[in-house]
Amino acid sequence: MTRATRRPALGRFAATLIATAALAACGGGGGNGDTPNPPAPQPQPLSVKLEKIGGYATGQFGVSAAEIPAYDATTQRLFVVNALAGKVDVLDLRVPANPVKIGEIDASGVLAGAEINSVAVHDGLVAVAIQAPVKTDAGRVALYRASDLTLLGSATVGALPDMITFTPDGKTVLLANEGEPSDDYQTDPEGSIAIVDVSSPAAPTVRIADFTAFNGQEATLRAQGVRIYGPGASAALDFEPEYIAISADGKTAWATLQENNAMAKIDIASATVTNILPLGFKDHGAPGNEMDVADEDGLINIRSLPGVRGLYLPDAMASYAVGGQTYLVTANEGDARAWGEGNNDYWAGDASKGFVEEFRVKHLVHTGGFDRRAGDDLPPQLRALGWGAQLNPTTFAYCGAVAGNPNACRNDDVLGRLNISWTMGYRTDALGNPVMFNAAGAEDPTGDRLMYDHLYSYGARSFSIWNGNGGLVWDSGAEFEKFFASDECKLGSARNIPCKDFFNSGHDEGSAKDSRSDAKGPEPEGVALGQVNGHTLAFIGLERMGGVLVYDITDPTAPKRLDYLNSREDWTTADPGTVLSTAGDLGPEGLVFIPAKRSPDGTPLVVVGNEVSGTTAVYRLNVSGGQP
Known part of the structure; x- marks a missing residue:
């Protein structure tokens, strides 16, 4: 994607968690099913309520000054990608209510003119994905010590590394080399996955899992539902990895191919892409899949639309283990391919x-x-x-x-x-x-x-759960928009503003009710997973409407919404940038869950980078029930 709309990597912390699953579907047009395991006994009911307890503000509006957060428990530091600066802001989180900037990581010494796109942390080791000044050139991965920000080592990877994550053992990092074309589409590098051995941080070694084996199979892949449609593109040129999730045993990875409406399955040991998994479509004419598609009537009109099919086109993805199987949770954002718009x-x-x-x-x-x-x-x-x-x-x-x-x-x-x-x-x-x-x-x-x-249409206005072969297990259907249209939903940290008054609002404008209905609605983009009192929770960040939805996904066939908090405070000022200090948090981009045992204050936290308001928000989970 273009720099202005670049979508980050969000789930490097995604834990491997225990739940139960069976196969079900909501709307759709996908296959790839596994035989499910029988459900296991469920834990006691859980109640979760998010509370904003603090944050850090860059004072920069609409320039992606806070995007991807990662947390290091050994130093109690947050590492937040500041795309405006092309660096990583380092925040002291020892007092979660008052994060303080104490330094930054500048990768220009690794690659002159470079910009950092993503960050991941594992037990004191910080890994960053570095974009070259010319985005179609090869990027870099660099490793730093969390405690003193010392550069330990770096290596060359593919073009436009846009997401980075560690394997569970911390010995390997994977990067999604998106390989976007130049804005005029004259240069189109191949997308790939870089698999980097970081067991010796001073001398990282890189292997590349590419897509060249799928060249010549384009007709077959298209017939299966994989979108390969760039001008004159082969499969290897057209596939643009966006986001990576890794299995609990560290052997298998999955990468979203957002514009292709597919996922790639990767064998980490051999650095090989083993399969391309089409995701199908969502039938917006089916009961439960309704949506509002008119943005200028000023009304909430969620309805069935036969003949309209939603492409999932997921951005962020996280994984968790269920009875020996891996399940993948996606935020179905829905980005289009758009190059040359300004030409x-x-x-x-x-x-x-x-x-x-x-x-x-x-x-x-x-x-x-x-x-x-x-x-x-x-x-x-x-x-x-x-x-x-x-x-x-x-x-x-x-x-x-x-x-x-x-x-x-x-x-x-x-x-x-x-x-x-x-x-x-x-x-x-x-x-x-x-x-x-x-x-x-x-x-x-x-x-x-x-x-x-x-x-x-673009995106599914939902989040989904898939099995390891790309089969749809569950989708939230029309639940997001129906919730925002309800009397139950409230906005602001005090939860006193009716959501329906600002239904499907944009993230950079005020009094914008319904303005995103013609596009991707609330636009789910980020996802993080965490385990609390025996339950697996999903935290879904909504780029346009804003805020974080909390779902209990312990049973992947029957997730339950537990909470929603949107800490945007000003919804009426036409240009929120003019009231930035009091506007609150706009445009969630990346999320990280911090479990209580690794948290600075002993309580579970969720940290959100907000690209429009340039703020990093810290939320506490107030929890009752479940199995402590």
């Missing part, structure tokens, strides 16, 4: 200067065709496919579509404002070429219109 030549029709897959439904199926958007937001690659597009009158009859005319389906308060991917959903022949239709809506080899049988 006038691209919008003027030069397809070699970028690739943007987002388009609104109202523009896609307008009876006046695509050219009415030329020079504005019409991707030239879409124009190359045809003159215009139509909606399948059978699938979309519920909103008025007929042959040759979408009618009310493209209205702003129906489907018109929804951002979808034009690269999917249109009818194709056996070779993958578009089947053309004429103006009357009849199939016609001489026609110039695409026929969209389904529309694919």
Whole structure:
């Protein structure tokens, strides 16, 4: 992703935890099932309430000055990626209510002009992922001593290392080398996973697990549901690892391939990608998968939308063990591929200067065709496919579509404002070429219109639990948006502001009710796991709506929401940056769970880096019940 929208790595602390599981699904279009183990006896009920007890503010708004936190119990220090500075801020957390900056890690000595993208810590050893000044060049991994910030060693890895995590034994770190293309798409490095032996920090050794073995298999992978669609890209060029989770035994890793709507499975010992796991889609026409897709009506209108399919496109991922199996928890953010957005030549029709897959439904199926958007937001690659597009009158009859005319389906308060991917959903022949239709809506080899049988939107507005083969075990469905629309949900540290008054708000604007409904809704991005009193908890950070949701996922087939805390305080000032000192926390990016036995004050904590407000928030878990 571009630097402005780069998505970090969040779950390096993710523990291996014990729970029970069986296989179930909510909506969806995935397979890859395992035979589940029978459920084990459940622990006693647990109550959790988050309380903000402190924080640290950089005083910088909207520039990603606080992103990824990592914690070292041996020194009681927080290490927080400050993307604005390209460094890591080091905070003393001995008094959790008052974190104090005591230093920083600057990787420019390792690589001139470098920026640090991610940080992980294991028993006094700090590992950072370093992006080269030209992001398509090879990056670095560097290792530091937590106690005095001494550089111990470094090594070269792949292009744009954007996430880093330790294996459970602390002897190996893995990096997701995202390998994004240049902004003009003229250079596109291969994505990969770097597997680094850090048992001797002064001399780390690197092996690369790449995707070249999947070159030539693109047609098969696409048929399975893997998105490979960059201009002229092979599998190795198109796959962009985003985030990594590791099994309890340290033998297997999984990496989200966000834009590809898939996961890669990696054998760590051999440094080999063993499988690509497609994640399928979420049927927003199915009961329980409803959503609000109109952002300009000022209303909460959560409804069933047949024909609309959500692509999970997960960002953060964490793992936990259940009866000998690994389960993966994902935050289904939904980033699109968008390069060349600021290049006038691209919008003027030069397809070699970028690739943007987002388009609104109202523009896609307008009876006046695509050219009415030329020079504005019409991707030239879409124009190359045809003159215009139509909606399948059978699938979309519920909103008025007929042959040759979408009618009310493209209205702003129906489907018109929804951002979808034009690269999917249109009818194709056996070779993958578009089947053309004429103006009357009849199939016609001489026609110039695409026929969209389904529309694919970004993200699932949910979090999901998957088995180790990529099979969907559970998804939160429409629960996030329905909760935010309820009288139960409250905002602010005092929990006294109705969520429904600011439903689907943006994270960098005020009085923004409903502003994100056309895109990805509350936009879940970060996830952290922790174990408290015999229960496995998931903490889900919401990038746009803000705040942290707490779920008990001890039974992966039946998670339960326990709490929600959003410590943004000002929801009405048009530009929150003008009231930054009192605005609270906006734009959660990375989360880390600190168990009571490793916490400075003996209580379980969650620390959140907030990229928009530039703040690091410290939350205490007030817990009752369960099995201490």
